[in-house]
Amino acid sequence: MSAVAAVLACALLTACSTGSISDAPSAPSAASPPASAPASTAPADAEAAEAEAAKKAEEADAEARRLAASLMVVGVTDYDSARAALAAGAGGIFVVSWSDPGLLTEPGRDIHALRAEFGEDFEVSIDFEGGRVQRHADVLGGIPAPRELAAAGPDEVRRVAFELGTRLRARGIDTDYAPLVDVDTAGLDIIGDRAFGTDPAAAAQGAQAFAAGLTDAGVRPVYKHFPGHGAASGDTHEGPAVTPPLGELEHLDLAAFGPAVAAAPQGTGVMVGHLSVPGLTSGDTPASLDPAAYRLLRSGAYPGGVPFEGPIYTDDLSGMAAVSERATPPQAAARALVAGADRVLWSSGEGLDEAVDLVAAAVADGGITLDQLRAAAARG
Numbered sequence: 001m002s003a004v005a006a007v008l009a010c011a012l013l014t015a016c017s018t019g020s021i022s023d024a025p026s027a028p029s030a031a032s033p034p035a036s037a038p039a040s041t042a043p044a045d046a047e048a049a050e051a052e053a054a055k056k057a058e059e060a061d062a063e064a065r066r067l068a069a070s071l072m073v074v075g076v077t078d079y080d081s082a083r084a085a086l087a088a089g090a091g092g093i094f095v096v097s098w099s100d101p102g103l104l105t106e107p108g109r110d111i112h113a114l115r116a117e118f119g120e121d122f123e124v125s126i127d128f129e130g131g132r133v134q135r136h137a138d139v140l141g142g143i144p145a146p147r148e149l150a151a152a153g154p155d156e157v158r159r160v161a162f163e164l165g166t167r168l169r170a171r172g173i174d175t176d177y178a179p180l181v182d183v184d185t186a187g188l189d190i191i192g193d194r195a196f197g198t199d200p201a202a203a204a205q206g207a208q209a210f211a212a213g214l215t216d217a218g219v220r221p222v223y224k225h226f227p228g229h230g231a232a233s234g235d236t237h238e239g240p241a242v243t244p245p246l247g248e249l250e251h252l253d254l255a256a257f258g259p260a261v262a263a264a265p266q267g268t269g270v271m272v273g274h275l276s277v278p279g280l281t282s283g284d285t286p287a288s289l290d291p292a293a294y295r296l297l298r299s300g301a302y303p304g305g306v307p308f309e310g311p312i313y314t315d316d317l318s319g320m321a322a323v324s325e326r327a328t329p330p331q332a333a334a335r336a337l338v339a340g341a342d343r344v345l346w347s348s349g350e351g352l353d354e355a356v357d358l359v360a361a362a363v364a365d366g367g368i369t370l371d372q373l374r375a376a377a378a379r380g
Contacts, residue, residue, distance in 0.1 A: 060370060061360055065089075067373040068359035070380075071337060073125060073313075075347035078102065079109040086114060088352055091380065092123030095173065096347045097135045104139050104171045111172030123380070125175035125222075125345075128164065131193055133178075140167050146179060146206060147193035154209035157196075161213025168219050175220040177271060177313075179210040181260045182230040183253050190235040200255035203230075207260045215265035222313055223260060225273030226297055227280070227287060228253020236274040236286075236315070236322035246279035250303050258304025261297075270297060271313040272341065274322035286322050288314045289332065294340025311342040311379040318346035330355035338368045342376040 069089030076082040076093045078100035085093055093114075095103060103110055111124055128134050131145025143149070143164055149157045161179075168176060183203045184195035196206025211221035230253050232241040243249050261270065272293055274286035280293060287293035300306040317323050317332040327335065330351040333344040337359055344355075362368045 061364070063370060064360045064363040064373065065356050067370070067377050068337070068356045069352070070377055071341075071343055071373070072333060072352060072355060073123060073343055073345045074349035074352055075099075075318075076103070076349055079106070079113070081349065082111075082114055083117070085349060085352060086118045086122055089356075090122070090352060091377075092125060092175070092343065094345060094347060094349075095124065095126045095135065097127075099136070101136060101139055104136060115172060123175050123343075124173045125177060126168065126173050127177045128168065129178040129180065129194055130160075130164075133194060140164075140171065145193040146196045146210070147184075149210075150196040150202060150206040154205055157206055157209035158213040158216070161210040162216045163213075165214040165217025165219040169217055173219065175222065175269070176214055177222045177224060178214075179207045179221060179223065180225070181207045181223045181253070181256050182225055182228055183256050184230050185252055186231040188230065188232060188235070190237070191230050195230060200252070201259075203253075203256040204258075204260040207256070208263050211260075211265055211268055215267065220267050220269060221265070222269040222271050223257070223264070224271035225275070225315060226257060226270050227273075227275065227277055227293060227302075228257065229273050229275060232275055237320050239321045239325065240276060240284055240286075241274070241322055242276045242278065242284075244278075246277055249277060254302045255304065258300075258302055258306075261300070261308055262304060262306045264310070267310065269311040269313050269343070270308060271315055272297070273315050274320055288317070288323065288341070289327075289335045289339055291339045298340070309379070311376075312340065313343045314341050314345050316345055316347045318348035318350070328354075330358055334358035334362055337373070337376070338362055342379045 066089060070091035072090050073092035073094050074085050074090050075096045076085055076099060082093045082103060126135050129146060130143040134142055143160050149160055180194050181203055182191050182195050183200050184191050184198045195203055197203040207223060214221040228243060228249055232243050234241045272288045274288050276284050277287060280296060281287055281290040294312060296302060297308050297312060300308060314336045318329040323332050328351060329346040329348060333355040336344045363370060
């Protein structure tokens with residue numbers, strides 16, 4: 001009881017003990033019966049507030065699920081699997097090497113048919129670098145390896161990339177996971193002639209020219225594999241891979257990413273690789289699942305870097321052992337979005353609904369906010 005309440009209580013008790021008629025309440029007259037006290041509205045107010053809170057929670061969950069699905073790019077095998085993914089809300093489909101070529105060629109069951117049904121607001125992507133990595137070249141036409149292109153000069157690189165982009169666009173593909181900005185400094189087979197050069201300046205120049213050519217044709221280029229795979233300990237397809245410490249990497253791959261990102265055409269994306277980086281990532285956590293790697297890319301706090309405001313993609317979360325040995329694709333997708341990715345990619349395409357569930361749960365638990373998902377969607 002407060003001091004004020006105690007004083008009031010004491011005053012009332014004193015008045016009653018004296019038997020003072022003047023202080024005692026008068027009895028109601030027969031002509032004026034006491035008015036009934038108004039019924040309490042508290043229970044009704046509480047029920048209304050509870051219903052409103054439940055409605056808001058339901059709306060937030062629905063928005064979280066819609067946004068989460070829109071940030072997922074999944075591999076598809078044919079027209080039917082692509083249609084199912086888009087009907088489930090996926091923001092993009094990935095044309096993988098085992099996709100039915102009819103998805104690119106068969107009228108009524110190709111990408112153009114999907115766009116006619118679902119509109120233009122979804123992404124169709126492919127891995128097409130040239131040389132060793134060019135999916136469905138029998139349909140799309142092949143181009144030389146990046147190292148060979150680089151030898152012909154940046155103008156030729158841009159011209160070839162433009163012609164490639166024109167062919168991709170004609171088949172409905174609007175995003176190419178190329179070019180590499182990695183620097184081939186360690187002779188790692190998984191990189192090799194996929195890189196434009198063995199020094200940062202050459203790698204950056206070739207990547208810039210290739211990105212410009214794709215952009216000229218209306219196709220989004222995606223630089224990869226930030227923060228750099230060229231001097232890693234191994235192939236992330238086969239298992240964990242560790243780069244040199246961050247201080248050394250700043251003179252290797254990051255020295256190419258700096259100028260390449262700074263000169264990137266509007267709309268260019270960057271793909272984060274599954275690389276552990278001493279001095280940057282936590283323990284053996286791959287960069288694709290570590291917030292520190294996304295913060296570094298966003299900040300531009302590396303040689304020649306500038307703050308990056310475009311879309312950030314993960315590397316494949318299902319087909320590469322550096323991630324698949326530690327998490328399922330849905331688990332990895334949710335972790336990557338929480339870490340800072342804008343688009344999560346997995347070639348198997350399995351588990352889309354589960355991935356959406358996990359992201360929605362992360363929103364409910366406070367691991368990621370709706371505003372973060374909205375910002376990621378806006379970078380598309």
